[in-house]
Amino acid sequence: MTTRPPHRARAWLLGVLLPVAITAAAWVVVAALLPRLPDPVALHWGLDGVDRTGSVGELVTSTAVISAISLVIMGTLSVLTGRQALTRRMTLGAATGLATLFAGMTLSTVLVQVDATSAFDAASPDASLTVSLVAAVALGALAGALAGSDPDQPATGDLPADALLADLPEGQRAVWVRSVAGIGQTTTWVLATCAVLLGVGFWLLSDMIFPVVVLAPVVVLMLTMTTWQVQVDARGLSARGALGWPRLHVPATEVERAEVTQVNPFAEFGGWGMRTTVSGTVGVVVRKGEAIAVERSGGRRIVVTVDDAATGAAVLNTYAQRARTTHPTH
Template sequence: MSTTPLPHRRRAWLLGVVVPAAITAAAWAAIAALVPRLPDPVAVHWGLDGVDRTGTVGELIAPMAVIGGLSLVVLGAFAVLTGRQAINRRMVLGLAVALATLFAGMALTTVLVQVDVPTATEAASPDTGMTLTLLAAVALGALAGALAGSDPAQPATGALPAGVPTADLPEGQRAVWVRSVSGIGTTTTWVLALAAGALGIGVWLLTDTVLLVVTLAPVVVLMLTMTTWQVQVDARGLTARGALGWPRHHVPASEVERADVTQVRPFAEFGGWGLRTAVSGTVGIVVRKGEAIAVEQTGGRRLVVTVDDAATGAALLNTFAERTRQEAHSQR
């Protein structure tokens, strides 16, 4: 485990702990002030035809309070204890702010639609408020991720370890290695995405509500970006991009300690598939079981990418990593 201090700790505390706590506290302060103005009993569930179940105030707000509280604790801990790589920080800090906004907004919305109504059955649908909450959560989460901070430059200083695989590439010659990897196939991914979109439009037309459509949209986007990746190795280093060009993760050749081939067991090592983080802090772009490029980086960072022909990609990356060291040495 690296002893190098984690970067951007102030941002981690601010965006991973302070901002989510402030959002949550503001929402629940408003809820506490509004509770006396709610009907008794309150609406606790809405169906297609309006309120279909009533209950106590506790039944209405307790589940979201528990979920929101757990989210604050878990993501707050991840924010301050992890984040050696920018992609991890962006995911954790973005999720911390997004989920705090989502859970606080959902709880507040279900209360606001019932303020001063004579009976619970007369409460308006929370769909509009829920939709705005979802949009706000996505926007604020994306902003937090963007503000999480890039990785500081950490060029390698020593030579590559003896015996690492390298490519037979003549001095001065350039090469590019590009592979696409997909867990379920690119065509299948697009078919499922279109089917989900059609389902969402169908639900909208049948129920006259945009809530499910707005809910499905991020799922479709995530499905597209996480199931298919393009992996490229060139003189700049290794770059992995999702199907829509995002997420994007880049490892500069100057920061590569070594690249090797490894065998990946997604669930055992990363707890699942997609863009993942192992307990050790390793970032995994894992869409299937099998061979992968494992890149050891400066600062105790590590990336694993499942991809075909990993041996060629790893060897070429080592070659460019060695060249950047030679170029840096010649400029001294």
């Protein structure tokens, strides 16, 4: 049975109202400062300072349009999705984080030009852009943390008659563990190292730290999202990133059915890593091919790409069946 997504008030607060408030506050400040900007204003900064100028309209129009589009899209996703905690945390965190980032970008390019005699006297917005990015990550993480956990929803009814089951005698236990990597651990570390060297090199050559701040989370994502450990035991299914985070867990008591499926990461999830779809399916997808698909209580669905998915699904179904006996629901 499909249930109503939980924490609807938080979805409206963190996914709609807070982003709108952050954006509105930033634009109130910008509107008050516009008369104090030079004419023309600086539009773009290069290694040697300002390299393009234009009108105030050009300065604020692009960020205004991007902010408005972000508010509409993320606000809609916030109130229409969120059946699973991971989806809810990612959506609400992104809604708040993006609003903060775009507001900070707008403020940064305006503040450095206030009372400047000409556009070419404007200082680089590098420092304020860095602060904006850090604030966006921090507020986004806070919004995600406040999005609310999933309530317990034990599965009801019997497993389907054709569900895969493991040959595991009653009273005995088994643990199924597999590691799965998309591009390989060695390749991941090489790419991460190159990204770090690129950012540091650009910083030393240009004296701009913003690229380093941008590349740092990219490196972390590369290290955590490309290699996973998947485990099935009496507690259910767990998947952990290479650094132990992020972590996905499905209790055996909430498993309606586990089966094998074939996954095309880009076509179905829009990319690789820990992903979520508009329909609410959560995926740990690091490559194309076989995966464990778990139908979870409350109309939720989990997909994890991994080798020997049939064995993992069978062990999970077995523990789900035992959980119904140990913890019967009515």
